[in-house]
Amino acid sequence: MLFKDVMVDEGLKKQLVMLADENRISHAQLFLGKKGTHSFALAVAFAQYISCSNRHDGDSCGKCPSCLMFEKLQHPDLHLIFPNCTTKEVKKDNDSKQFMSQFRDFVFAHNYHIDFDDWVKEMQSENKQISINIRDCSNIIQQNDIRSYQGGYKIYILWKAEKLHYTAAPKLLKTLEEPENKTLFLLLAESSDQILPTILSRTQLVKIPPLKENVIRQHLVNDEHIDEKVAADFAAISEGSYTKALGLIKKQDELHHLLKQYDNLLKSLNAYVTNADLTAMNYLEIQNMFGEIIKEGREKQKQFINYLSRMFRNELLLHQKSEHLVKAMAAEHEILERYKILFTVKNAAPLLNECNRALYHIERNVSAKLIFTDLYFKMAAAFAKR
Ligand SMILES: [Zn+2]
Structure with missing residues (x-):
């Protein structure tokens, strides 16, 4: 994912690029953006930029071996953590790793505009609680003393940090505070209210503002080939969310x-x-x-x-x-x-x-x-x- 393809405020992208260029990346960040924000794409673009060996003009090159692995979400130093639960196939000891290929397909199918409710359907959880559990947190801690494969950062993207199970979160605190071996944590959430204060206090907040109406309208016209008038209509009632605009158009x-x-x-x-x-x-x-x-x-x-x-x-x-x-x-x-x-x-x-x-x-x-x-x-x- 290149920054240029991420649908968030341009100023925010520049700010992240600058932090990476000046080597001022804080090791635990909380990306906060309302439902429908392209925050997962932003986190991956940031991770890719940090890992790219030939970044230029404020973006990753998209061609180096690291970028190519990022494109498939298969870089060995990129760790994706997301809510999961036991299923028909995974009857016990569930963690993100066991659903990785399903999750990647889910991300690609939605062009990185991923939504928790869709993921719940995808998991077919049958009313089970779906969360980031102790097992996922233990995996992170176990990897703490391992160095990255490529010599750069080890990057963890925790999607839906508000779903960190309350029994699992405390395990993570020490690692969040003092990660070893160049580790970067990018926690993604829609609302800070549901995040444990102990996690909040250990992360740097990055607020992702809603998209401007005219940006949504332009993307609807250019990317989805939607009629100008219709695009203007739906951009107006999208509350700054591209996913919401798309959903409304279907309805x-x-x-x-x-x-x-x-x-x-x-x-x-x-x-x-x-x-x-x-x-x-x-x-x-x-x-x-x-x-x-x-x-x-x-x-x-x-x-x-x-x-x-x-x-x-x-x-x-x-x-x-x-x-x-x-x-x-x-x-x-x-x-x-x-x-x-x-x-x-x-x-x-x-x-x-x-x-x-x-x-x-x-x-x-x-x-x-x-x-x-x-x-x-x-x-x-x-x-x-x-
Ligand atoms: Zn690259």
């Missing part, structure tokens, strides 16, 4: 259906509020729509409510004349404009609270019909009081 129809449902719902609520007349809301139609959503199960119910929350937040931004902060597709913009009049600072918080309450109740198996009916009339009341 385009679903999103347009959600928008249609949003439009129907708001049309009904708008009619109720402006006419102060219960018959104008055409509740029967809304009830049928809710029935459809309810029939599709809990995940779809939550998806609909989450969609409402996102649209409500955007409506409020429009109301406050902060159009530049609105994250929406062009078609959504149109609908948002139509109903922004209904939203005020006064009713925004109650509306979002009602959505959260509905989500809470869906999780707890309260009757969905009740939840949706209640939500509808709570919303109507909030709009009436705007």
Whole structure:
């Protein structure tokens, strides 16, 4: 993996290159990037750069023997550690090594945009806890007094450091603090909250910022050959994550259906509020729509409510004349404009609270019909009081 192919902030790449060039690499680093960040690619590119015998212009050469081994993720001084569990094939004593070829294939199949939920599916863990366990940590410690094969750094990439099992992490502390024989630890995580403080205090934090909207748009057009307009739409709602943008594009129809449902719902609520007349809301139609959503199960119910929350937040931004902060597709913009009049600072918080309450109740198996009916009339009341 070359730096040029990593989809992260260019400034951050330059910073890592500079640290390597000036030989100021701290031996334990925590790469922190939200779900969907190209952090695994960044870690491999950094490791490859450090090991490359002919690096130039701020990148690895891609041609030296070391680079060629990195390309296959088969460099003897590159150690990949990732969450795993026992499976049908590996019935006991599981560790990362036993799943290495499966993991490499997984990385290549996703162009290094790897996601934990996909890996869980890949492992077919059947609801088993999947973690970086004691055995993986013991392997690291055992290798501590061995020198690297190629004379450079021994590099450990721990993907999903928040999955370090709490019984395994303490074993690693001393090695993280005083590694021997030129060792570099790159821990990757999405959130620092779930990382043990003892690990946090022993690593240098490298924050990977979300990608800019126009960078995502460009990549969608150039790499995935997606239409300019569609790319702009999905870059806008990707929250700075390329993987999220790709995932959303696959679900385009679903999103347009959600928008249609949003439009129907708001049309009904708008009619109720402006006419102060219960018959104008055409509740029967809304009830049928809710029935459809309810029939599709809990995940779809939550998806609909989450969609409402996102649209409500955007409506409020429009109301406050902060159009530049609105994250929406062009078609959504149109609908948002139509109903922004209904939203005020006064009713925004109650509306979002009602959505959260509905989500809470869906999780707890309260009757969905009740939840949706209640939500509808709570919303109507909030709009009436705007
Ligand atoms: Zn090279």
